[in-house]
Amino acid sequence: MKSFRLVAILVAMIGWAVLPVAAHHSFSAEYDSKKPLKLKGKVTEMKWANPHAWIYIEVVGKSGKIEKWAWETGGANALYRRGWRKEDLVAGTVLVIDGFQARNGSNTANATSITFEDGKRLFAGSSSQNPATK
């Protein structure tokens, strides 16, 4: 049932580029434009929170070791209004996420695009969208 719901939402979301983001702080201050990043990994948890939700994934690092990464997205309220529910992104889902790493060098990054393995878009919550041209 859950996966059916996810498919339904995905269909509904085709045509949406990115979520409008209610940022509460400067992404440009926190994240580094010189550290673009593309990672593929398995979802361990989605933290359903405001002002920003977080997707945690496990990635196989260069040395073969498992690395945990935290990706910041738009807030839970924006996701809710788009039809998402807490339980929709199940653990184990493989995602490919693009974005920028935090300036402090931690395994934290801001998501600009999130897709499934087959390239279908999940959603993205970057602030780089221009609200004036939404």
Add this chain to the structure above:
Amino acid sequence: MPAGKGVVQGGPIPYQPWAAAKKIENAKNRLTTDPLATCYMPGVPRIMYMEFPFQIFQTPDHIAMTFEWSQIHRTIYTNGAPAPEGIDFWMGDSRGRWEGDTLVVDVKNHNDRTWFDMAGNFHSEALHLVERYTMRDANTIAYEVTIEDPKVFTKPWAISMTLHRQVDADRIFEYQCQAEAEEASGAFERDLKTWYPGPSVAVQTPAEWKDVQTAWKAPAPQGELKRMADGKPDLQGYFMPDGGGANYGLGKHEVDFLTPGGRGVIVDPPDGTLPMQAWAKVEAENRKTPERGYDDPTAHCFVAGVPRSMYVPSPLQIVQPPGYVVVLHERMSWRAIPLDGRPHLPDHLRLWQGDSIGRWEGDTLVVDTTNLNGKAWLNEVGEIVSHAERVVERFTPIDADTIHYEATVSDPLVYTRPWTIAFALNRQKDELLEVACHEDNQDLQHLKEIRDEARAKTRSQS
């Protein structure tokens, strides 16, 4: 902890055995694990009996409560609309109905992170409250709550107390829990350039700035407007500001890395730029550096101030009970704007959201805000206002779904002349949700590390 006879009806709280043990553990660790010790939202019913006042605004469709504690608000819907599903809130979801002269409120959709009190009494997310409010006389409300939570208690139980009207109060103020805590600890530092009182206490506003008339003219209303019983326009409902990226720069600007672009909302001066004094231009540039990202009060989840509250990309609700216009922001802050012609607060009283007084000029609601504390930034890129700021806002309904909003800011410490921004507030169907911010704020620590590293570098170079 102060002593008390207790408000629980008929015997001890009927905890399940595991929960009784957890309650004792909570009490032992309360100085750190009480959600209020870290300024988390108290939830319902605790917010109703904390030592901070609140104000009730009643309309036929809903009853809004604004709390002094951290600018929290709750809305009790009495219009029959159903509770949302699949989402929980620190303050729960409240749906009310009248049974004779008693307001009966179902409160559901709680999270499991709030307590009932400092003694560590707690609940799970399965909590269901039924509140009963009955006027005992003109100035007291009998307040009773039935508490049901099958995950934590063996049976429902109830509390009962009296809520007393503050007969000599004509407004409530602000107690910003987290801001107070961070200012006390030094985590949020005083900015001498803008905070009240600052180095120059007596700020003279040039005479020609008073009642400034901008060259710019607002669009005219189209067709008949919905009106209140007193003939004034009905502004009520849920609105999303079409702020055009103002939260990332008031002037026209392009996307810059992760900072969104904006179409520019400055309508006066006509060139669309902020008329900053020389020092302010230098300061604004400085605030754009990554190490200053930490200094933006909204990064700390403090309230956004005026006019920024009106264009942070987050919905707001307008409630219009007799004598007031109340603005509730989804990002947990509010402004209760009295329309009774009262004077502003004494100058030394300074607030994050200021002191807003409203009046009608024809079909336009004019709101005059003073007594701001100068702590707010105008946006994420650090555009500046100080404690000398005065804001005159104009809310003009254009049609059933649009309010034209403009704000003229006069700040003689920062600018060479007053300036005006304008944009639309667009009606939306959705009720407000709740943005808990400080409670789950993971970004601040990163921003602090960036700041601390920059400071350490500066120190080692000098």
